[in-house]
Structure formats: structure tokens, C-alpha cells
Amino acid sequence: MESSRRGEVDPFIVMDVMEEARRLEASGRSIIHMEVGQPGTAAPKGALKALARAMETGPLGYTVALGLPELRAGIAALYRRWYGVELNPDRVVVTAGSSSAFLLSFTALFDAGDRVGLGEPGYPSYRQILRALSLVPVGLPAAPENRLQPVPDDLAGVDLQGLIVASPGNPSGTMLTRAALAALMDHAAGRGIRFISDEIYHGLHYGDRATSALEIGDEVHVINSFSKYFSMTGWRIGWMVVPEDHIRKVERLAQNMFICPPHASQIAALHALDCIDELEANRAVYAENRRLMLEGLPKAGFTKIAPPDGAFYIYADVSDLTDDSLAFAREILNEAGVAVTPGVDFDPVRGRRMLRFSYARATADIAEGLARLASFMAARG
Numbered sequence: 012m013e014s015s016r017r018g019e020v021d022p023f024i025v026m027d028v029m030e031e032a033r034r035l036e037a038s039g040r041s042i043i044h045m046e047v048g049q050p051g052t053a054a055p056k057g058a059l060k061a062l063a064r065a066m067e068t069g070p071l072g073y074t075v076a077l078g079l080p081e082l083r084a085g086i087a088a089l090y091r092r093w094y095g096v097e098l099n100p101d102r103v104v105v106t107a108g109s110s111s112a113f114l115l116s117f118t119a120l121f122d123a124g125d126r127v128g129l130g131e132p133g134y135p136s137y138r139q140i141l142r143a144l145s146l147v148p149v150g151l152p153a154a155p156e157n158r159l160q161p162v163p164d165d166l167a168g169v170d171l172q173g174l175i176v177a178s179p180g181n182p183s184g185t186m187l188t189r190a191a192l193a194a195l196m197d198h199a200a201g202r203g204i205r206f207i208s209d210e211i212y213h214g215l216h217y218g219d220r221a222t223s224a225l226e227i228g229d230e231v232h233v234i235n236s237f238s239k240y241f242s243m244t245g246w247r248i249g250w251m252v253v254p255e256d257h258i259r260k261v262e263r264l265a266q267n268m269f270i271c272p273p274h275a276s277q278i279a280a281l282h283a284l285d286c287i288d289e290l291e292a293n294r295a296v297y298a299e300n301r302r303l304m305l306e307g308l309p310k311a312g313f314t315k316i317a318p319p320d321g322a323f324y325i326y327a328d329v330s331d332l333t334d335d336s337l338a339f340a341r342e343i344l345n346e347a348g349v350a351v352t353p354g355v356d357f358d359p360v361r362g363r364r365m366l367r368f369s370y371a372r373a374t375a376d377i378a379e380g381l382a383r384l385a386s387f388m389a390a391r392g
Contacts, residue, residue, distance in 0.1 A: 020139035024356040028340065032350040043380035044372055046350035048181065048324065050242040051372035052293045055286030058243075058279040071274040076266040077258075078105025078250070079274075082281045086250050089284060093213070094223045102252050104261055105280075107272045109211050109236040109249040113140050114268065116232045116251060119261050120173060120205045121146050127173035130161035132326065132357035132365070134181045134209070152361065158185040158317065159326070163198040174199050177209035178221055182326045182357045182367035184212075184319020189222040196227055207232045211249070212322040214240030214290070217298050221321060229254055237276075239322070241283045242293060248276040297323050300370035300377045307381035308368065312388040323371040326354070330364035340366060347387035349380045 028046045036042050053059075065071065077083065083103040090096040106112040113136070121127060123145035129137045131150040138148040151165045160183075161176060176195060178187040187195070192208075199206045208224035208231055224231045236249035253261050265271075283290075304325050305318055315328035333339040336353035344350050354365025370377050 017143050017145055020142050021135070023135055023139070024337070025135075025352045028344065028350055028352055031341075032344060035344070035348075041348055042344070043349045043376050043383060045368045045370070045377075045380050046352045047371075048239070048322070048369050049244045049371055050239065050293065050323075051376070052242045052296070054243045054246060054279055055241065055283045055289045057286045057289070058281075058283040061282035062275055062279045065278045066275070071278070074271045074274050074277060076269070076271050077262055078103070078272055079277045079281065082277050083250075085281055085284045090223070090225060090252075093220070094226050096223065096225050098225065098252065099255065101258060102255060104251045104253060104258075104265065105272045105277060106249045106251060106265070107269055107276075108238065108247040109209070109234050110136065110140075110247075111269055111272075112234045112236075112249050112251040113137070114144075115261055115264050116207055116234060116253075117141060117144050117146060117173075118264055118268075119253075119257060120207070120232065125172040126170055127175060128161070128166060128169060128171045128204075129175050130159070130165075130177075130180070131359075132159060132180075132182050132354065132362060134177060135356045137175055150359070152358075155317075159183040160185055160187050160191065161195065162191065163194055166195075166198060166202075166204075171202075171204050173205045173207065175207040175209060177212075179212040179215065179319070179321030181212070181322060182324050182352070182354070182365075183317070184322040184324045184326070185317070186216070186219075186221050186320040189226070192222050192224060193227045196224060196231065200228075200230065205232075206230070207234065209234050211236040212239050215294060215297060215323060216321040217301060218320060225252060232257075237280045237283060240290060240294070241280070242290070243276070243280065243283065246273070246276040246279060248272055248280045296374060297370065299374055300372075301325075303374070303377050303381060304368060304370045307378075307385070311381060311385040313366075313368075313384075323369055325368045325370065326357075327366050327368065328364060329366050334363055336363055336366055343384070343387060346390075347383045349383050349387070 087100040237243040354362030
């Protein structure tokens with residue numbers, strides 16, 4: 012049977028690494044997971060209890076396409092609490108994870124053949140989703156001196172109809188300052204470039220908090236998720252905020268593409284918004300893990316790293332050790348029993364000399380993983 016060219020996307024390598032780690036575990040190996048950006052904590056207890064009550068009271072069926080009104084209002088209240096932004100809840104679109112939000116945003120904003128800029132290194136699925144929608148991803152190599160975040164000069168002379176940025180970034184964990192984000196948004200607005208802000212790691216910061224694009228302007232699509240700060244990866248629940256004149260267009264797309272987000276996940280997400288103490292305790296764990304990583308990775312031999320501002324990743328330059336990060340990651344997995352992600356997932360060119368380490372799991376796992384890495388590197392010489 013013939014297939015489409017749109018389906019010819021690259022694999023999401025971190026998922027391949029995760030599958031290889033699973034096979035090794037199934038064979039009896041002990042594997043420390045530093046590959047996937049998945050919190051080691053469960054969904055907040057208050058969210059689970061609320062869902063259990065809801066499941067006892069009746070069946071959970073379809074909701075309206077844009078999500079439960081009370082959840083949309085709760086998300087709007089979050090913007091008031093976190094950023095001091097007064098947000099009309101009608102602008103909030105609840106989605107089946109941030110992945111469906113990207114589909115909705117890219118489809119609502121762009122036509123086939125449009126060129127969308129993305130900073131490199133960056134989240135690999137941006138590139139593949141754009142390709143699957145017959146859009147053209149345009150990599151913008153971000154400089155180390157700009158902490159691997161794009162700046163307006165990177166866009167100069169580049170034909171673009173759209174731009175997506177992430178702060179904190181994946182894989183770097185670095186953040187755009189308010190001034191840097193405003194400069195990108197102003198540049199995009201001046202050229203008619205549609206702007207998307209990926210904010211799924213907001214809430215996970217270790218100094219100053221991240222700035223939301225909505226603090227700067229409303230002509231933007233903002234995408235967020237309950238996966239990271241709220242520890243709800245497998246629940247597949249996220250949201251987006253769109254300009255008021257985009258609401259109906261996105262609603263029509265959501266009705267036809269997804270019908271609605273999962274009802275059960277929406278109930279859990281609504282109550283997760285109130286579980287502040289538990290969520291902040293999780294963030295304290297990541298802060299300790301970050302401290303251990305910044306101390307332990309250089310001791311193990313991974314010396315070229317920049318301290319992340321947020322998220323739960325460290326992106327390491329391993330050019331003194333390899334020019335094939337995919338093979339190096341495979342060697343680390345098989346020899347040390349530690350799963351890490353090769354940088355080619357995030358940057359097709361420079362990523363051959365980079366690795367991403369995630370510190371999202373339990374602190375004991377991070378300590379064990381660092382010990383294994385140190386032993387592996389010592390034996391490697």
C-alpha cells in the first residue's frame with residue numbers, strides 16, 4: 012500500500028532509548044533512567060482523591076471540545092496567581108496533552124508550505140509535527156553565548172511565517188529573560204511572524220521564575236501542560252491560550268480532531284491546581300537533584316555543562332569524548348546501565364557532540380546514576 016511523504020518523519024530518539032532501556036530491564040538489568048523528561052512522582056494526591064469521588068458518582072463521558080468550564084477558569088486563575096495576568100477563561104483551550112495543542116496551534120496558524128522557525132537545540136517533535144502537517148521546520152542554531160536560546164539576530168534574513176520558542180528550554184533548561192522574550196515577540200510582530208510560546212516547564216525554576224508571553228502581549232499562542240510541574244505525564248492533559256479572535260477556529264479544529272480531552276484527566280487536573288504544597292515539595296526534590304548533577308557530572312568527566320535555570324535537564328558538550336552521541340549513549344546504557352539521550356534528538360548537526368541528562372527521577376536514583384557514570388568514565392579512561 013502506498014503511503015504519504017508527510018509520514019516520513021524521523022523517530023523520537025529518546026523514546027527509542029526508553030524502549031531499549033525497557034528491554035534491558037526485562038532481561039534483568041538494573042537501569043537508571045536519565046533519558047526521559049518524566050517526573051518520578053505521581054499525580055497529586057488531592058487530584059487522585061477527587062477523581063475517585065467523581066468516578067463513583069456517575070459515568071464520565073464527552074465534555075465540550077474546549078474543556079470543562081471550571082478547569083478553564085482554574086487555569087485562568089493560575090495565570091493571575093503566577094504572573095499577575097488577568098485572563099479571560101474563554102481563551103483557554105484544554106487539550107489532550109501539549110502534543111495535541113501543537114497540532115491545533117500549527118493547523119490554526121499555518122498553511123501547507125509555511126516556514127516555521129525553531130531554536131536548535133530544541134524539542135524534536137516540533138520539527139516532526141510540522142513536517143507531518145506539510146509545513147517546513149527551519150532550524151535556528153542558537154549560540155552558547157545566548158545560553159542556547161534564539162535572539163532576533165538569528166532570525167535576520169530568514170524567511171519565516173512562524174516562530175516557536177520554549178523557556179525553560181528542552182534540552183538546555185535555560186530561560187529567556189523578560190527583555191529577551193519581548194525582543195523576540197517584537198521582532199516577530201514587526202515582520203508578521205506568528206508566535207508560539209511553549210511554557211510546559213513553567214513552575215520548575217531554581218531562581219527567578221519564567222516569564223509568560225502573556226505578560227508581554229496577547230497576539231500569541233501559549234502552550235502548557237500538566238505533565239511536568241503537575242506530575243501528570245500519562246494523563247495526557249494540557250492547555251493552550253489563544254487570542255480571542257482565534258477561539259472559534261481552534262474550537263472547530265478541536266471538535267473534529269479530538270472531540271474533547273479525556274474527562275477523567277480534566278477532573279484530576281482541576282484539583283491538581285490546588286495541590287500547591289505537594290507540587291512545591293516535588294520542585295524541592297528537583298532542586299536537590301540539580302545540585303547533585305552539577306556537582307557529580309563534572310567529577311565523572313562531563314565538564315562542559317551550563318547550569319539550567321529551570322526544567323530538569325542538563326545539556327552537556329561531550330565533544331572531547333565523542334563525535335557520535337548516539338553511539339556514546341548506547342555505550343553508556345549497555346556498559347553503565349544509565350539511560351541518557353543523545354543530542355541528535357535536539358539538534359541534527361551539533362547534537363552529535365552533545366548528551367542530555369534528565370534529573371526528574373527520585374534523588375536516590377540520581378545519586379546511583381552519577382556513581383555508575385563515574386565508574387564507567389573511570390574504566391573508559
